[in-house]
Amino acid sequence: MDSPGQASRKRSQSRGYESSYKKKKDKTPLCEACDDKVLSGKRLCLACLKAAAGHAEPDPDVLSYIRQAVSEGLRQSERAKKRCRSFSPEEYADLNSDEYAPPHKCSSPGPCAVALSCFLHCHIIFQEVSPLSSMSKYKLVMLRHGEGAWNIENRFCSWVDQKLSADGLKEAEMCGKHLKSLGFEFDVVFTSILSRSIQTAWLVLQELGQEWVPIRSSWRLNERHYGALIGLNRAELALNHGEEQVKIWRRSYDVAPPPIDETHPYYQVIHTDRRYSFCDTQKEKLPKSESLKHVLERLLPYWNDVIAPEIKKGKNILISAHGNSTRALLKHLEGISDTDIINISLPTGVPVLLELDEHLHPIKPHVFLGDQEAIQAAIKKVEDQGKVKPSDN
Ligand SMILES: O=C(O)[C@@H](COP(=O)(O)O)OP(=O)(O)O
Numbered sequence: 001m002d003s004p005g006q007a008s009r010k011r012s013q014s015r016g017y018e019s020s021y022k023k024k025k026d027k028t029p030l031c032e033a034c035d036d037k038v039l040s041g042k043r044l045c046l047a048c049l050k051a052a053a054g055h056a057e058p059d060p061d062v063l064s065y066i067r068q069a070v071s072e073g074l075r076q077s078e079r080a081k082k083r084c085r086s087f088s089p090e091e092y093a094d095l096n097s098d099e100y101a102p103p104h105k106c107s108s109p110g111p112c113a114v115a116l117s118c119f120l121h122c123h124i125i126f127q128e129v130s131p132l133s134s135m136s137k138y139k140l141v142m143l144r145h146g147e148g149a150w151n152i153e154n155r156f157c158s159w160v161d162q163k164l165s166a167d168g169l170k171e172a173e174m175c176g177k178h179l180k181s182l183g184f185e186f187d188v189v190f191t192s193i194l195s196r197s198i199q200t201a202w203l204v205l206q207e208l209g210q211e212w213v214p215i216r217s218s219w220r221l222n223e224r225h226y227g228a229l230i231g232l233n234r235a236e237l238a239l240n241h242g243e244e245q246v247k248i249w250r251r252s253y254d255v256a257p258p259p260i261d262e263t264h265p266y267y268q269v270i271h272t273d274r275r276y277s278f279c280d281t282q283k284e285k286l287p288k289s290e291s292l293k294h295v296l297e298r299l300l301p302y303w304n305d306v307i308a309p310e311i312k313k314g315k316n317i318l319i320s321a322h323g324n325s326t327r328a329l330l331k332h333l334e335g336i337s338d339t340d341i342i343n344i345s346l347p348t349g350v351p352v353l354l355e356l357d358e359h360l361h362p363i364k365p366h367v368f369l370g371d372q373e374a375i376q377a378a379i380k381k382v383e384d385q386g387k388v389k390p391s392d393n
Pocket residue numbers: 144145148151155156157158159223224226250321322323324382
């Protein structure tokens with residue numbers, strides 16, 4: 001007797017992928033990759049889900065289904081995530097999720113294996129089903145600069161032009177070495193106009209032996225303007241305003257901190273800085289405080305008009321920017337929801353790889369390159385910056 005996987009393989013092979021994919025549009029309760037019964041409210045039967053996750057030998061038809069579902073799922077991320085959350089505990093148990101614990105912090109409220117049905121947040125499907133990688137047309141590497149002097153002091157640095165710390169210099173060099181070991185070659189590097197992002201780009205290119213690669217800098221890739229919070233210590237703010245408020249200021253999508261005004265100790269330093277005289281926006285119109293939404297709004301024209309066309313020409317791009325400008329771009333490209341973006345923090349000096357199809361839609365979730373355990377620890381450290389220090393209690 002055929003196993004469920006074999007049965008589904010035979011059925012989908014005899015029928016062809018096209019017809020099974022069309023079923024999705026008819027909203028039939030059958031598996032979208034074969035004719036088997038689906039798990040309640042799911043798009044695939046258990047056999048196909050397992051095959052997709054690498055539990056069983058992947059079926060070419062299932063793979064080709066997943067390829068399309070991935071790009072559609074990413075475009076319709078809100079809908080896909082709702083499905084993900086409706087996975088029942090029995091279904092989850094059946095998928096033997098322990099074995100497939102995610103290598104990253106998944107924002108799904110349940111165990112990450114639930115994401116098997118939404119093709120969005122879980123790396124498993126994408127990492128284990130290797131043929132998917134052949135869909136990648138462009139590889140975009142993004143980077144939060146190496147540690148800056150004020151990162152160590154736990155102060156909001158934002159538009160204050162701090163240089164890299166000694167560790168930050170090492171992080172940038174290590175990042176370059178790592179990218180070299182992976183064989184990356186860049187054609188253009190984009191940075192903000194803040195020194196820490198430019199210095200990081202220099203060091204990365206130096207380690208790669210690609211110093212000749214042009215660097216293009218724009219204020220539109222600058223870190224978020226943190227308004228009146230600039231220069232303040234996050235842990236002290238958490239003590240005075242509560243950790244929740246600090247998290248809202250740092251990670252919410254559409255809440256901007258109070259604006260900076262002329263009485264602020266760093267107002268003159270920032271707003272009379274010569275570099276802002278040559279932006280594509282009048283100096284007076286530059287922000288005095290920004291939410292992540294504002295960052296995305298000022299970054300998008302640069303992405304659409306300058307960066308994306310370079311990628312489409314086939315150039316390999318590195319973006320050496322900041323925690324929040326990178327988060328904004330990731331949110332846009334991956335269709336991350338306003339609520340899920342709250343749970344994403346980026347460590348310093350760690351390259352983030354995003355593989356894109358010809359329309360610049362990601363074909364799988366972003367991946368942090370490097371030692372996953374160390375990266376998770378670094379992310380936690382960034383998150384903890386907004387908490388009260390035990391000794392301050
Ligand atoms: O402005 C800053 O201090 C940090 C971000 O701070 P958080 O959003 O992590 O609090 O930006 P970056 O170091 O990436 O330039």
